Amino acid sequence: MPDDFREFFEERTQWTDTDGAGDHTHPQGTTEHSDANDEVPLSRRQLRKSHEKRRNQQIIRVVAIVVVVAMVVGLLVFGYTKLKSWRDARERASQALTADYPGPGTGKVEFTVESGEGPAEIGNNLVKADVVKSQAAFTSAVAANNSTLYPGTYELKKHMACADVIAILSDQSKATGFLQVKAGERVSQVIADAAQLSGISADDFNAVINGGGAGILPAEAGCKFEGWFEPGTYNVKNRNSASDIIKEMVDKRVEKLDSLGAPTGADREKMLIMASIAESEVNSDAYYGKVVRVILNRQAKNMPLGMDSTVAYGLGTTADKLTDAMLQDASNPYNTRVNTGLPPTPISNPGESAIKAAMNPPEGDWLYFVTVNLTTGETKFATTEDEFWKLRDEYKSSNSNAN
Numbered sequence: 001m002p003d004d005f006r007e008f009f010e011e012r013t014q015w016t017d018t019d020g021a022g023d024h025t026h027p028q029g030t031t032e033h034s035d036a037n038d039e040v041p042l043s044r045r046q047l048r049k050s051h052e053k054r055r056n057q058q059i060i061r062v063v064a065i066v067v068v069v070a071m072v073v074g075l076l077v078f079g080y081t082k083l084k085s086w087r088d089a090r091e092r093a094s095q096a097l098t099a100d101y102p103g104p105g106t107g108k109v110e111f112t113v114e115s116g117e118g119p120a121e122i123g124n125n126l127v128k129a130d131v132v133k134s135q136a137a138f139t140s141a142v143a144a145n146n147s148t149l150y151p152g153t154y155e156l157k158k159h160m161a162c163a164d165v166i167a168i169l170s171d172q173s174k175a176t177g178f179l180q181v182k183a184g185e186r187v188s189q190v191i192a193d194a195a196q197l198s199g200i201s202a203d204d205f206n207a208v209i210n211g212g213g214a215g216i217l218p219a220e221a222g223c224k225f226e227g228w229f230e231p232g233t234y235n236v237k238n239r240n241s242a243s244d245i246i247k248e249m250v251d252k253r254v255e256k257l258d259s260l261g262a263p264t265g266a267d268r269e270k271m272l273i274m275a276s277i278a279e280s281e282v283n284s285d286a287y288y289g290k291v292v293r294v295i296l297n298r299q300a301k302n303m304p305l306g307m308d309s310t311v312a313y314g315l316g317t318t319a320d321k322l323t324d325a326m327l328q329d330a331s332n333p334y335n336t337r338v339n340t341g342l343p344p345t346p347i348s349n350p351g352e353s354a355i356k357a358a359m360n361p362p363e364g365d366w367l368y369f370v371t372v373n374l375t376t377g378e379t380k381f382a383t384t385e386d387e388f389w390k391l392r393d394e395y396k397s398s399n400s401n402a403n
Contacts, residue, residue, distance in 0.1 A: 099134035100141075103164050105157030112177065113169060115151045115233050122149055122169070130158045131165060138162045153177035153237050177237025181249065183351025184279045186313070187226050190349070194245055198236035205242040216247045218254060220269045227272040227346025228253050256352065262359060269346075275358035276346035280309035280319075282369075283377040288357035290381050293364050295342075303367070305336035313347035374399045 109129055113122055123138035132138050141162040142149065152175020154168055168174050179194050191209060195202040208216070212223040221228050230252035239245050262268055278291040298305055308319040308327070314334025315326060327337050334343040350358075366381040368388035372395045382388045 100137040100162050101133045101159040103159070103161030105131075105160035105164070107158045109156045109158060110153060111156045112153045112235065112237065113149060113151045113175075114235060115178075117149075117151070119143070119149060126165065129156075131156050131160055132162050133159070138165070141166055150175055151178050151233055151235070153235075177235060179234045179236045179245070181229055181231045181234065181349065183231040183354070184276075184348045185229075185231075186348050187229060188316075190229055190249075194234075194236055194242070198239055198242075198245060200236075200239070200242050200245075205246070208243050208246050213250075216243070216250050220265050222269065222345070224345045225250070227269075227276055227349055229349040230256050231349060231351050253349075257355070260352070260355060260359070262355065270342060271355070271358045272346045272350060273342050275350035275354040276348045277305070277307055277309060277343075278357060279350045279354040280313075280348055281307060282371060282379050284379070285353040285357070287369070287379045288354045289361045290364065290366060290379075291369060292358045292361040294366050294369055294381070296361065297365065297367055299341070301367075302340055304338060304340050305342070307336045310334045310336045310343045310347055314343070370395050372398055374401075 109131055111126070111129055111131060117125075119139045119142040120135065123132065123135035123142075126132045126138060127135050141147075145163075145166060147166050147170045149166070149169045150172045152172070154174055154176070156165060156168065177197055179190070179197050181190050187209065191205045192202065194200075195205050209225050213221065213225060217223065217225065217228060225246070229246075229249040232252060234245065234248060236245050257268060263271055274292050274295050275288070277295065278288040281291050282288065295305055295307075308322055311327060311329075311332060311334060312319045312322055314332040315322075315329075317326075326332075327335070329335055330338045333339070334347065336343060364381070365383045368382040368385070368391070369379055370382075370388065370391035371377060371379045372391060380391050380394075382391055
């Protein structure tokens with residue numbers, strides 16, 4: 001008989017005692033147990049459920065045991081790995097301390113740190129030059145002292161102590177042979193420094209600068225180098241020619257402009273002109289964008305830009321040395337006091353901040369600005385001429401050497 005039928009009858013059948021011992025019948029629908037502790041037999045379904053419950057509990061216990069064992073093993077492995085790593089690090093540090101020359105060293109070694117080299121590469125080159133005994137000792141000493149190593153050419157010795165080498169390589173004043181092009185510097189200053197540091201004649205540099213830049217400058221530069229040197233550090237000590245040094249600076253400039261998404265063609269040159277003026281007029285990048293907006297607003301109204309920095313550039317001097325006669329000299333093509341429009345070229349080599357400001361100047365109606373505090377560089381902007389004269393009065397009252 002199928003289990004379903006058996007369960008059906010087992011659940012609905014009442015069993016009575018047939019041995020005749022006493023009357024155990026009760027009114028229909030009721031039963032009585034002589035002992036409250038007597039257990040009622042379980043049906044097959046209940047037995048199956050009970051068995052499944054015990055089996056599930058066993059499985060859960062097994063899984064829990066496996067998880068706990070796995071966690072314990074994992075913690076043991078992790079602890080062992082960390083302990084081994086710490087022990088190995090201590091061993092390396094100990095070896096590094098012992099693998100070092102006592103110094104002070106002998107002889108003379110000219111050693112160059114190239115731009116972009118890290119402590120490991122520098123340490124490896126020092127070992128090859130027989131300056132330090134171990135790369136590990138050198139890098140450990142750099143890390144322990146949190147030292148910054150600067151590019152340049154240095155005078156070292158053979159068999160030096162790592163600490164002595166680091167003291168030299170972390171002192172920029174001891175570096176030679178590296179040209180530092182600063183944002184806002186003019187080409188004339190860069191060339192003078194490059195000639196001195198490289199040992200190449202200044203005449204060679206000037207020949208390239210005045211030669212039109214064929215094969216070096218992009219077409220939009222109009223054969224003029226101003227504005228086309230990228231600020232940064234350049235190794236000029238062992239270069240073969242002035243042309244090579246200049247080309248590297250121009251190539252870096254083009255690469256940077258491309259990476260910034262700067263406009264191309266004639267618009268790129270105009271952008272560099274505005275960026276160079278902004279950087280020359282104010283000494284904080286917080287104002288670069290507003291100065292560019294003043295330039296654009298004045299151009300839109302066909303007003304002269306009125307920038308003393310451009311006048312000074314055209315005369316090869318600085319703005320603080322300008323005279324009234326200089327400011328009125330219309331023969332100076334860079335005199336934006338009397339001539340309208342942008343000057344013929346950039347007036348310096350602007351940095352990234354000024355370039356970004358020239359690419360995306362803020363909106364505004366400003367037509368004037370005055371640096372009212374020469375000490376702090378605080379600059380204020382105005383939309384009317386009356387506001388401008390008030391700012392001029394503030395400038396004169398705040399600066400004892402105001403002109």
